[in-house]
Every structure is written in C-alpha cells, then in structure tokens.
Amino acid sequence: MPTLNISTNVPLDGVSTSDILKDASRTVARVLGKPESYVMIIINGAVPISFGGSEEPAAYGELVSIGAISPDSNKKLSKAIAELLQSKLAVPPNRFYIKFYDVKGSNFGWNGSTF
Template sequence: MPFISTKTNVTVSKEKETQLKERLGQAISILPGKSESWLMVAIEGDVPMYFRGDDSQPIAFVDVKTFGGAPRNAYDKMTTELTGIYGDILGVAPDHMYIRYFGSGDWGWNGSNF
C-alpha cells in the first residue's frame, strides 16, 4: 500500500504527469513487497515553494509512505531512482529536492485495516 505524494513549483503538464506516474509505478518495486498494483500517486504542480530562500529553480518535495517499512539499502536505491526521475521529467536538481520515507503498521483500506 504505497503512496507517493509530490509537491513541486514546476508546472506539471498532463504529459509530465503521465510520465511521472509511469516511472513511479516502475520504481516502487525497488521497495520489497511493493508494486504498482497497490500504488497511489498524487502530484501537485505550481506550488509556491522556496529552497534556501529562493524560488527561481525547480524544487520538489516527495513523500513516500508505505505499509510497513523497508531496509535502509532499499531506501538508498529508491532515493537514487527518484532523484533521476524528477531530474529527467521536471528538471529538479538532486540538491533541490527532499525525499521523506514513512512506514506505518496502521493502514486502512476497503473499510478495514491491514
């Protein structure tokens, strides 16, 4: 049950949104037991954002939430992959994005909890 949420100051066209969704769907399998078949994605573009007091460069904040957690090395690989995805599609430099991981044992779906 992964959820990847993106906030960026970049304008995200439908084409870029589709590219992000597809690439994130492939990348989620880096985390053990996770797959695109359970992935939910939210993308917010044109968000007023500042990094180091500056809003002139592409910026992104990416939240990756999962049921359970993953080993540190999987998060390391995921960060490398996500950095490439957001660089390729939105032009965000690696030093202008934060990626946060959060694993939880409390996750609800379809009227009950896992």
Template sequence: MPLISLYTNVKLDNAQEMLTARQLSTLASTQLGKPEQWAMVKVDAGQSMCFAGSDVPCAYLECKSIGLTDAQIPPLAAALSSLLQRQLHIDPARIYIEFASAKPQHWGWNGDTF
C-alpha cells in the same frame, strides 16, 4: 501502499502529471518489490515553493510504505531523485524526500486495514 506524494514548483500539464505519476508508481513498486496494484501516487505540480530562498525548480516527496526498511531507503532516494532530474529537470540537490514506514494495522484500505 506504497504512497508517493510529489509537490513541485515545476508547472506540468495534465498529460505530464499523469506520465510522472505512472513513472513514480512503477519505480516505487519495482524498488520496494510490491505489486503496482497497491501503489498510489499524488502529483501536485505548479506549487508556490522555494528552496534555499530561490524559486529555481525544486521538489518535496513523501514516500510511505508498509514495512519500509532502512536498507531500501538509499537506493529508493537515488532512483526518485534521478527520475525527477530526468523528467522534470530538477537538480537532486533541490529535492527533499521524507520516508516513513507504516504498520499494516495503521494502513486502511477497502473498509479495513492490512
């Protein structure tokens, strides 16, 4: 926690995927004020996706974190969109982001929960 899952129709090679994952990890931990040792990122690039009936580059992100607050969401949405625009050339108007807050007892790690 936090967990960022990125799905995009932009094709990336392995190095680009890892760079994007690392950048998202750093961004999430910085924006949420959590140590990066707890951040996990999943990148699924080159997916068959369309947005508004078009296959122009688009993305869907899921952002989950223990204790995510409503106040944290707008700046996090802006930062995530900006990163994808800079790195993957995706128009922010073609990015959906779903945010979810988790209770510590609903998040498992190392055979236990937080």
C-alpha cells in the same frame, strides 16, 4: 499500499504526468518488492516552494509503506525518484527532499478497513 506523494513548484502544464506516474509506480514497486497494483503515486505541481531561499525548481516527497522501508531501499528510491524528477521536470537532485514512513497496517486504511 506504498504511496508516494510529490509536490513541486514546477507547473505541470504541458508535462506528461502520465509518464511520471507510470515510471514512479514501477520504480516504487520494484525497489520495495511490492505488487504495483498496490502502489499509489500523487504529484502536485505549481506548489509554492522555496528551497534554500530560492524558488528555482524544487520538490518534496513523502513515501509511506507498510514494511519494506530500510536504509538500502530508501537510498535506492531517493536516487531513482530524484533522477526521474530531474529528467521529467528539470528539478536538480540537490533541490529534492524525500521523507520515508514505515507504518503499521492498522494505521493505514483501505477498502473501508485497515491493512
């Protein structure tokens, strides 16, 4: 159930969002050691964002997972997602924040129940 939600001020018109979604999904599954069939990726483009007083390309992400959140996995995911955003959307790594949430299964709903 890892879920990565990314918002960026970069318009997604003409961008292969499918490639971003696929790459991010594989990366999250690999780094967290979770089946990719449980991974959800959300990307929102053209979101008004100011970072450091500038509206140059920037992004913000939140990753929620039941377990597998650790200092090591957080560093790996932060680096991998920053590289993906730089290569696909020209968002520099220093203009991207990501927040990690480790939640209990009882606090995450799925299939009409919780985990």
